[in-house]
Amino acid sequence: MSLINLKVNGRSHTVDVDPTAPLLYVLRNDLLLNGPRFGCGLGQCGACTVIVEGEWIRSCITPTSSVENFAITTIDGLVTEGKLHPILQAFVDHQAAQCGYCINGMVMTAKAFIDQNPRASETQIKEALEGNICRCGTHMRIVAAARQYALEVGA
């Protein structure tokens, strides 16, 4: 165990964990965040995605110590005083969730990609989401929501 400083959603936290512990469990169980979730633990599905310094990462295979002091954003940080961040609002507008379990990964992957590639095309968005899985078949609405956000960011 060792003390690690994490900057999550604009706040600093010190956690006392095994430095190799995957970030996912620290976010969920030490910082009590609900957004990132376990889908595979193998980096294959996207359920655990968070954004570190603007890049999306799979927190299930990221050792906690490797992101010490970096700016980490989880989906929980995309709600401010009850107001949804535009990308979340886009997902709500398009009713882009069935069970919703995969959508954390969709939102965070798409946000990181679009913030770096404003006005991303539909094809580019689909390619960016290629490593994310949705079992409910919500793909059309997910892409439509991401596209709405891309148009807003690029406007």
Added chain:
Amino acid sequence: MKNIVDSNQIPVTQEHDDALPEIVRQAAEIGFTRRDFLKGTGALVVSFSLVGTEQLLEDSGTAVAQSPSATKVDSFVVIAADGSVTGYTGKVDLGTGTSYGLKMMLSEELDVAHERIAWVQGDSALTPNQGATVGSQSIRNAGPVIRRAGAAARKFLVDLASKKLNLPADQLDVNDGVVFAKSDPTIKVTYGELVGGQKFGIDVPAANNIVIKTPDQFKIIGKAIKRTDIAQRILGESFAHNIRRPGMVHGRTIKPPTANAKVVSVDESSVSGVPGLIKVVVRGDFVGVVCEREENAIRAAELLKITWSDPVPAFPEQADLYNYMKTLSDARQPVPAPTTVGDVNAGFAASAKTYSSTYLWPWQMHAAFSPMAAVADVTADGKCTAWSGGQNPHGEVAHIVRILGLKEADVRVIWVDGPGVYGRAGSTDDATLEAAILSQAVGRPVRLQWLRRDEHGFEPKGPPHVITVKAGVDATGNVLAWDYEDRHFPLVPVREPHAAALIAPTPESVGSTDGSGGNGHPYYNFPNKKITPILLPWVNKWVTGLRSNHNRAPGDPARHMATECFMDELAAAANVDPLQFRLRQTTDQRTIDVLNAAAERYGWQARPSPAPGNSRTGVVSGRGIAFGIRQTYVAAVAEVEVDQSTGVILVKRVIIGHDCGLMINPDSVVQQIEGQVIQTVGRALMEEVMFDQYKVTSIDWISYPLIKFTQYPTVEAVLINRPTVAPGGVGEPALNPVPAAIGNAVFDATGARLRQVPFTPERVLEALKNR
């Protein structure tokens, strides 16, 4: 009566903002018991709007009582003194929007705005047991009961108002919980004033004993209502996975490495170095570990040294599976007679030509995006509260009672949002019992989630089919004789959680076939037909990775694949347009309407397949059509591109014609259609469980891939509303015609027939070689 709605033009007449995520309506009920409600006032007083989930969790008393009776109006509707209304149902919303449909049905009959109705679902202590949420039955079967309960409550209230206002009941009307005189709306009394805090004390009337609204009286049914749970699901606040209890620790379980392996010994010293290890739990062949921290529980599960009995082959070789299935005979005694119409032998004798094809469907998994997860809290005094995201909270109670040795009245299972499961958790979600076993063993609340390899490896799976169809046709190609044989393992056998089968299995049954929709019955007017479902024995496999179980629309996608691909073969043999070939052999109006609706929307040109002029090399396009039925009538047109050099199929577009009778919420219907089609394109193109003789080898998303973002088609739905026909389900039927429509489109594009799902590039290349 019917009217057609285009999915692109659904008028959204009711819309409201997504509720703030922290006001979590379903999870908010956690912690209330009916007994709590009843305390003091003799009434059920519900007040949740301002109380957060965490607070409710803190306040929660542990387990309670038996489920409320499913025959009492009070079990479904409660009106508090302040007039607030709560609806209760044992059915749970698996992300399909059914709770909106059911609430709309209550709202309609009760005449209370649906936005004002709080909704409590799937709590074994609070809600009536209406059976597992399976088979697209919520709206179809539970819905009518809720409507009758609502109508009975309304009648009861209007009768009370009649006495109070001194006016005959037929001179009164109701608007959003206010009873008023038709002649003078200022003469009025509210539901809250009439009954608030009191019980109705009446039974849910039989269907012939209560008048429910007719379609022309509907205020809310049939309107497109948007879901308000999207944000909370995205943010994850309402998931069972995120239930946190004071003192909660983390469990993982370890599955047998080979089928039917027995625990010989467990070397606990192998994990003694894992920090925060609380306990290694061994009961029969069930092994689990509990640790203070989740990542350490995972590590302990990896490290624990278990000696298992020697591997014994349990399954046929995968390459041999279909041959093996052909050698088996029906497991039932006596074997039921086939379903027949006319005289199939005479039909064949009179036929000008006969044809036959065999279609193969593999083991497929539900592949829930999250492995099953649950939290259980078993206290020293033998009370258990568990939070489950499965499909059958009431059903979990009995397993916990049996395996933990608790009293039924002491066990409460509370359903909380979970991932989509598509039938996986219809009999059992597995995790709830396992969390309870571990919690009992350590005396603390335990959160448990299966590992991905265990979810892939040990979820109960949809069994394979070998379907052989023979047809005799007349000189025009019309079918005179249809002989259909469907060989498959049990579709509905897994009735107990994995841990229960590892610890104390109940006697095995041969399982059952499934009496649902398709069953291979052609809905076409063939004068002579014989339908033979053969239930193959698949015994002694209930603890293995090939536990045979219902998968979304059990058996139906395979049966429709065979029927509808074969119809396409017959149409091509007769050189007739495949749509016309179907239309000329049915007189059923609903069948005709959905076929035409999909074809028209697509812009179907009548011509036989294959498409004239397509090259035999490079990328070619084609279109295919198919029909399906599972109470709800569905037609699909698929448009595909086939790369003849690689064998890769790209499904570009799927149009669904859809008639589910009375449509409750068109928005939900469209969402369900989109999801089913995209999921099923993946099932048709790439999903096949791989295994060897000892175990399942599809254990992650690489070895069992799902459809990707660069592979999904555009889905369009044409909805036919038939307000006078009872609603059919919408969570399964739309997937049925999809594999056949794709296979038929590939034939249209290339002239090659696909008869084995999934339609992998290798199989496509093989079929191209053989064309």
